[in-house]
Amino acid sequence: MKAYKGFDKNLKCRDFQYEIGGEYTEEEASLCNNGFHACENALDTLRYYHPGESRYCEVELEDNGQRNNGDSKICGKHIKIGAEIGLKGVINAGVKFVFDRCENAVEDRASGESGNAAASGERGNAAASGWMGNAAASGVMGNAAASGERGNAAASGWMGNAAASGVMGNAAASGWKGNAAASGSLGNAAASGWKGNAAASGWKGNAAVSGLMGNAAASGESGNAAASGLMGNAAASGSMGTAVASGAFGTASADGNQCIAVAWGINSRARGKIGTWIVVTEHDELGNIINAVMEKVDGDTIKADTWYTMRGGKIVEAE
Secondary structure, X not given: OEEEXXXXXXXXXXXXXXXXXXXXXXXXXXXXXXXEEEEOOHHHHHHHOXXXXXXXXXXXXXXXXXXXXXXXXXXXXXXXXXXXXXXXXXXXXXXXXXXXXXXXXXXXXXXXOOOEEEEOOOOOEEEEOOOOOEEEEOOOOOXXXXXXXXXXXXEOOOOOEEEEOOOOOEEEEOOOOOEEEEOOOOOEEEEOOOOOEEEEOOOOOXXXXXXXXXXXXXXXXXXXXXXXXOOOEEEEOOOOOEEXXXXXXXXXXXXXXXXXXXXXXXXXXXXXXXXXXXXXXXXXXXXXXXXXXXXXXOOOOOOOOOOEEEEOOEEEEOO
């Protein structure tokens, strides 16, 4: 079956080296133990491989039918690595996954102008496709999707998914491990739950995550990604985007042209590609900022794709 898989920057997963187009087989496959793993929902790959330091591919996996209660992870004995899709591809595939779930469901739908759809039951689905339509799912593992212009989608249940693909649409997920994705121009995605993911791929889209260990990613031009929770990650890969990590031990990554990464939290880190800018800070014992500096990633003084922080008033490499 078709699925999505994350890797580190060298296309490795758990120290196993993969190649684009490669096919691999193991004798046994057991979920979270052995065999090959991938996710049906592309957004779930962000939980295992954070934006800004990872790569993502489509895969074909021989599904053994085992399922994970925590997300859409699947496993099998045989896997074929397909095309690399990048962060934007992950976001768009994640939006499609949520919409497909809603379209295939029998729960509440609204297709007319300004229509509203709501699902409150466990695994409920709500879809609104009309202009300014709203969709809300509050049940455990519920899905909410809004495809119309200025539509809003909200999922408040545990592991819920919210997706908005229309112009100026908004998607919000407040439940634990929820995913919010906005692919339309000027769209906003926000995830406030623990380990939640927020992703925006449209022009000037914004992604924000406030929960512990959450991920925020913006791949569209002039998009913004912000992570305020403890150990949160923010990545901006679109041109002139901004990534800000204000939580303690967070990371900010500038991966697009003329982007800036700001590490504003305690013991936070920032990095970028050649030509981008990074901001790092230093705090006192009370958490107050005592030093801050902005540097351009030139490849000499500040290396590309290298984490930096600030200590003793100086910018230094961080592990």
